[in-house]
Structure formats: structure tokens, C-alpha cells
Amino acid sequence: MISNLQQEFVLHFGEMGSRWGINRTVGQIYAVLFLSEKPLNADQIVEAISVSRSNVSMGLKELQAWNLVRLKHVQGDRRDYFTTPDDLWEIVRTLVEQRKKREIDPTLTKLRELQLQGPNSPEDQYAHGKIAELGEMIELLTSWYDDMNKLETERLIQLLQLGSKLQNILGKTEKLIPSLNKRKKTAE
Amino acid sequence: MISNLQQEFVLHFGEMGSRWGINRTVGQIYAVLFLSEKPLNADQIVEAISVSRSNVSMGLKELQAWNLVRLKHVQGDRRDYFTTPDDLWEIVRTLVEQRKKREIDPTLTKLRELQLQGPNSPEDQYAHGKIAELGEMIELLTSWYDDMNKLETERLIQLLQLGSKLQNILGKTEKLIPSLNKRKKTAE
């Protein structure tokens, strides 16, 4: 059985699930695995969150597809056991990556496609411009993301901790290493 | 009537809606307004996307609650007209802010609450630790976000464009202004 603390955490993840674009069961499965020190098998998860075996099976499949849980095998046991990666930063990276893939990339593709087909009539002038503008902005954001994603976790944490102090640094470097501050093009 | 280019854009936003946590109609309404040079009233939106008048009314209400559309009045016309803000960066800020409010803040609150109630039994030790760790990481991320959000748009764009070049700057400043690089605490 599952403790009170764990219960509450799991229920919260279930409720939030819908806001995060996953369903309740998937959220709960993830939460249970996240809090568990040892890998769990499907039946243990069923016991912990009281849903059907098949539902857990599908949820685990989905989480595996998302790369959010790992399959582990326990010596002398035929059943599949699951865990979450224990590096939280890896989880965050995966999460962001997945959301980008599902929520941003298809739109970026569509925008490029629409840009290509151009304004077919004068009254599309304005719309075409807006589409281009939106595309440029999303490209700026995703290429920044790609850059950040390349950084080692240690460096990334450093940057996050610096936060807006960066502004000062930037101010100072502007004088020291002006070349670094060259602007490319403004997606205004 | 709506052009082909616009039609395609609107349909795409409708389809993506569900992935973005809004419904199809809301996505379509937003798309129509985004592409329209002039403010539109509810009936014009109905005509453009072919859904019921009441559906548009509710969608507009939702978009207003999200702060993603603005009410405009046209001289000598009693009806309400709507537009999207024309600064794209403002839209992005709103979007991020709203998502944070709905998807992150409630969890942060819950995590703090759970941390406070502490591990009630020895077997909660591990879970309690994980909850604390998760809380710290989310706090780091949100406080970074708060910092970024304070920046003027111009500065923000600069930072985004720098991307991973920052790493170089950081490397150099480390020698020049070492105090700025002090670490606080690692949420590893």
C-alpha cells in the first residue's frame, strides 16, 4: 500500500494530467514511479492507483513512447519493472523536447508551407505578412532552445541561476567583447 | 468570406488547439483574429469559421480571460469588435504567463504543502526527498522565468539571439568578473 504523502502527490499529478496534455492515469502512473525508490511492475502500479490492468499497460506504453519511464529487469523475475530516470534535469529536457515536437514543430512546418505558397491575392497581403512574422519568431525561439539544449547540465544551471544578472554581464561585455553582441535580424 | 491561405491557417490552429490545451473553436477564433487586419465582430467570426453564435461567444470570453484578445469599439456601431494585440512578443509573454499559472503554479503550491507536512513515516523518507528536489528545481526554473520576464523585449531578443554564444561570454567573464559566477545551491 501507498502512504498518505504519496497518495496526495499521485492524486495531484492525476488531476494536473489533463492540463499537461496527458490523461489522469498516465499522470498517476508517472507519479507513483517517480516517488518509488525501487522499480515497480505493472501489478504493483495497479494496486497503488486502483485502475484496470489494461489501463496501466497502455499508460506505461505511452510513457515509454515519451521516453519518461525506463524498463528494468529484476533478477529471477520474469515481469517487467519500470522506473523514472533519476536525473531530474534529464526528465525536464525530455519533457520540453516532447512538447516542442508535439506543440511547436507541426505548426512551424505548416507556417513554412504557407509562406512558400505566398499571398495568392492582394487581400492576403496582410495575412501573409503575419504568418511570416509568426514563423520568424518561432524560429528564433526554437533555435535558442536548441542552443540551450546543447549545454551541459552544469552550465545550464549556472545560466538559470544567473537569470537577469546576465543583463549586467552583457552590459559589461558589450564594452569588452563588442563583436559578440552583433545582432542578426530582428523578428520584431 | 475567407481566403484559402487564411482557411488553412485557421484549420491548423483548430487542430492544434487540443494539443495546446484549448479547444478547436477557441483556436480557430484566435487564428481568424490574428490574421485579420481589422477588428471583427462575433457574427463575422461565425461566418468565417461556421460554428454557432453561442460557441463564438464562449470562445471569445475564454480568450478575453486569457488576455489574448482585446475588445475594440467601432464608431457608430453598437457591436463588440475584437482584435489580437499586434505585438507578437506581448502575445508570447501572455501565453507563457498563462501556462505557468495553470500548469506550474498549482503544482508548486502542492509541493510546498507536501514538503511542509514532512515525512510521516520512515518509508516516506525517499518520497519526501524526491518531492523536495522537484520543488527546488521548479523554483529555480520559475525564478529564472520571472527574471527573464522583467527584461525589455529588445534585451530579451538580444539574449535569445546570443543563444549558446553566452557560454563563451560566460567563460570570459568568469575570469573578468568572477564574483558574478558564484553558485548558490545545486538542485541536482
Place this chain on the structure above:
DNA sequence: TATAAATTTCAGAAATTTCTGAAACTTTGA
């Protein structure tokens, strides 16, 4: 290769979300 344990699939049931049309409400100006 046979069999028993474990897992997955899938059709329909249950739950949830979205959408509509009719009715209620609000606002404007004659």
C-alpha cells in the same frame, strides 16, 4: 515444443468535453 505466466490489444461502456439552439439578459436610443 508445450504450457503457463505476463503482457497487449481492442471493442464497447463510461466519463468528459465541446457544441448548439432557445431563452434570458443587457444595452442603446427613440
Place this chain on the structure above:
DNA sequence: TCAAAGTTTCAGAAATTTCTGAAATTTATA
């Protein structure tokens, strides 16, 4: 104040998503 134009609300219909249990499939080992 009344009526007409405009807007919102809301109960139930329609659509979509999630969940279940039974059957099918896969896997390990005797």
C-alpha cells in the same frame, strides 16, 4: 419606458477521450 439589437447563459445533444474486461499474443523455461 419600451423595443430592438446585441450578447450571454445553460440544459441537453453530439463528439471525443478514457477506461475496462475478455480475448489474443508474446515470452520464458521445462
